[in-house]
Amino acid sequence: MRYVRLYRIFIEQSLMKMAAYKINFGLVFVTNAAFFSVQLIFMHLVFTNVDTLAGWTKYEMFFYIGTFNIIDSLWTFGPFFNLLAIPGMIRSGALDYYITKPVNSQFLISLRNVDPGSLISALTGVILITFALIQGGMELTFGKAVLYVVSIFHALMIQYSVYFILTCSSFWLVKADFVDSIHGILCYFSTRPVDIYKGFIRFILSYVLPYGLALTVASKAVVKTIHFAEYTLFLILSWSIFAVSVGVWRFSLKHYSSASS
Amino acid sequence: MRKYVQVLKLNLQTSLAYKGNFIFTSLMDVFRVIAEIAFWKVLFDNAQGRKINGYNFNSIITYYIFMFIIASFTNVGSIGYKVANEIKDGALNNLLVRPIHYFGYYFTETLSQKLLNLLIALLMFIPVIVFRFGDLQAEIPAAQFCLLPVVVLCSLILSFLINILISLFVFWMTEVASLFLLKDILLDLASGRVFPLDLFPGPLLNAFSVLPFMYCTYFPAVMITKGLSAEALYRGLWIQLVWILVLYGLIKIIWRMGLKKYTGTGA
Amino acid sequence: MLAGIKNLFLRQFENKVAVDHINFSIQEGEFVGFIGPNGAGKTTTIKMLSGIIHPTEGAISVMGYIPHRLEHGFKKNFSITMGQKNQLWWDLPAIDSFQLIKEIYEITEPDYTRTLQELTELLEVQSILNTPLRNLSLGERMKFELIGAFLHGPKVLFLDEPTIGLDVSSRRRIRDFLKYINVEKKVTVILTSHYLEDIEELCNRIIAISHGKIIYDGSLSDITTGELPINDIFESLFNK
Structure with missing residues (x-):
């Protein structure tokens, strides 16, 4: 699909940019590992x-933390830095270029920059969940793995949509620092x-700003049992919030007054 | 001395402009306390009424509340960035020609900001304290109370010196952002901002007690919460003072080394 | 009828009227210059024509499309550049940015290669195609911006202050380039500029805007009598 090709170019070009700046990957890895350690x-x-905490055992908790790491790393890999830049683009007028391209502007503005270094951070998460699974004697079936991957994608979608909706407030307010806070x-x-x-x-963490739900469902899918109803609700919630983000974007553009010349 | 007071006054005025920022940060801290309260409640439920390393539910939330209040005063991460950036950009030249001592200037600036920060944190936490008043458990003996400001001030100075020392590495490194992030993460752990350090087993805690880090935030917080024997208090205060001198000396040495290397690049 | 605007009326945030009952139409192949003092409403008009802003009242039609619907068909057929604001990647060479543009506009490989060669030869920038943009001068960067704007063969070009901040020879090169694509490629160009040589040399029609209203719409030759220098003519226009 065309958007997949475009995203591949985004990744390639971000890699080229990184090469120009010589980021210390080792340090990124260590910092990320330190936080989760x-x-x-x-x-x-x-x-x-x-022995247990609200029904979670030690290695189930480790798995949860590892999952958090993976989702957080994918978050900074893809949308995060782009969304962070949106208020600045609105102020400077650079947004105009995104609107006038024959590509979905929300896609372009949310995913244009890629941070390949974050994949290194994701690695610590993968190591951690592997460790947790082995030490905890927990079995990973193919079915569970599929559920896990699917829920990670939807957890990202929830994070993205919430953050994006809040960021769109910068169309009306000048600064949007509160969004990151x-x-x-929520991450805390x-x-x-x-x-x-x-x-x-x-309630807030599950249905209003559902970071909590997103992360928990992903882990539950592997280390605990997850009910069909809960999982389906999670998927529906994820797509609903995404749909809201699309609506908010369209609405914001309609009332966009653009930076003066 | 007078010029430092002037700087203090000037900075207090500018800091007031940022009060919105401080209020917001403290509000975030209040939320963090709420998260910790929820977490520890569940933990103690699961522990069936046993104490955890000498803490019960009430004393642990007392710890977190006072830890966050004190941390709003002693957490000086941003000064490191400032110094590092100035060295990188070559703006150092401006300050080197002034008659006021470089770090003295920054300390005064930090002090004024932090005082305001502390005040706002106290205000923001009052509703929390009132709401949970029955639950709070502070064991500090009345006699030690007047020493508390001294301890807290020393904590600030220690925190300040540690951050400055690390920022001086910028004389030899180009990329410091990641280093600072790493420093923040490790310092958070070592100064008791993630959890009270006496959760660690005995030997580990003893090892920590000779390092300066836990005296930045943990020490005064546990002084209020669990209470310290007079002996432990004086030992801690003594270690604080020793480290202040050691770090000050280290900074002077590294500063001189760094200035030699410094060629005014970026100007 | 390439662009028709009827009775446009746009209110901005503090209820300042940016564009007040503007009415004009532009045919294919014209080279139109918008002139006027700062804040007159030139850029606002261009932004409405390109679909960035919605007008409060009135109708706009560009190549048969309603711009603020922002349909892909519309966007594929025009280009906009705004002064010194860069569209291209700052850290990468122009060629990489062009690759992205090729993908975004779905330009076929033969069209892309042919157009790229033609345009880089025209502006004599082949040698710096592989230099990162941040290492180039302002003039060179602007040339690449224009090439980037034209790679997909748009029928309409909106240029907001394309030569601002450039030295004399760069401006000349760019003017020649614009003249070429207007005449040879039949591209309709709508330009705003503060440089009178740009207007004089390029535009066969000027629209003068002041305080959101059109105060003159017609060919340049009609108001130049050959006696007064252009500056004075424009000055008197705007001082009315």
């Missing part, structure tokens, strides 16, 4: 005191499975 150390210490807080809450939370918080 801290989480792991904490969990390890916690589990010397208890909200995202940061989501470093643990959503089962930990109760009541109001759980």
Whole structure:
């Protein structure tokens, strides 16, 4: 498909750009590993005191953290830096070039830059989930693997849509710094499975800003049992929020007044 | 001395312009405390009423609340970026010709910002404290209370010196952004901002206690929460002071080495 | 009827009227210059013609399309450049940006190669095709921007201040280029510029806008009597 070809070019060109800047991949890896190591150390210490936490065992928790890492890395690989740049593009007027190309403008503006270095970070996540599966004696069937991959894609879609919708506020406000802060807080809450939370918080994390749900479903699909209803709801939720993001984009463009010359 | 006071006043005024930023950051901290409260509640439920490394539910949330308040004062990550960027851009020249001591200037600036930060954090956390008042558990003896500001001030100075020391690496490295990120992550762990350090087993905790990091945030926080014996308190204070001197000396040496290498590039 | 605008009326955020009941139509192959003081509404008009902004009232038709519907068919047939704002990748050589443009506009391989060769020869930039854009001068970058704008063979070109900030010889080269594609390729060009030589040499028609209204629409020769220098004529136009 045409958009797949386009994305391949985005990746190629981002790789070329990286070569020009000589990023230290080793450092990226170490930093990412450090962040998740801290989480792991904490969990390890916690589990010397208890056997399960809200129904999650130690290695199931490790798996969850590894999944978080993978999704977070794919997030920075693809949409993140592009969305971060949107308010600046609106201010400078560079957005105009995106609107006038015969390509879906939301696709172009969300995915144009690729951060290949993030794939290295994803590697730590993969290592971690492998470790968790082996140490925890958990079996990975083909079916579960498929469910897992599908849910990772949909978790990304949820993250993207929420962040994108919030970023579109910069069409009307000048700055949109709060978006990244909200995202940061949601991630902070989501470093643990959503089962930990109760009541109001759980509701927000599951249905309003569903980072929590997204991450939890992905892990559950492999290390626990997941009910058909919950999984389907998750998929529907993911596509619904995406549809909202498309609507918000169209609406924003319609009322776009563009930077003055 | 007077010129430092002037700088302080000037910076306080500019900092007020950023108060929105501070309010927002502190609000985020409040949310983080809420996340931690939820997490530890579940943990203690699962632990069936046992204590965890000497903490019960009430004392752990007390820890987090006071840790975040103190951290708003002692967390000075941004100063490292500032110094590093100035060295990289060659803007250093401007400040080297001024009669005021370079780091003294920055410390005064930091102090004024952090005071404001602290004030706002205290305000933001008041509803949390009031809401959870029955639950809070502070074990600090009244006698130690007057030493608390001293400890906290030393924590700030330590944190400041550590960040400056690391930022000086920019004299020898080109890419420092990743290094700083790594530093932030490790420092968060080592200064007790992820969890109280006495969750670590004994020997590990002892190892940490001779390093300066835990005295940036953990030490004053645990002083309020669990309470320290007079002996432990004075030992900690003494280690703080020793490290302040050591780091100050290290910075002076590395600074001189760096300036020799510094050719005013980027100007 | 290439572009018809009827009774356009656009309100901006603070209720400032940017464009006030503008009415004109442009035929295929014309080379039109929009002139006027800053804030007069030239760029706003161009942005409406290219579909970036929606007009508050009125009708626009460009090549039979309604611009702000932003249909792919429409977008494939025009190009817009805005002053010094770069479309091309800053860190990569122009050739790589062109590859992306080729894919975005779905240009066939033979068309692409042929057009690229023709345009780079015309502007004499073959030798720097592989130099990263950030290492080039402003004039060279602008030349590549224009090539990039024309690679897909648009029928309409919107140029907002294409020669701003360039030195005299670059401006001349670019003017020759624009003249060529207008005459030989029958491309309709709509241009705004503060440089009177651009207007004089290129445009067979000028539309003067002031405070959002058209105050003159016609050929340049009709208002130049040959006695007064162009500057003075324009000055008096805008001081009315």
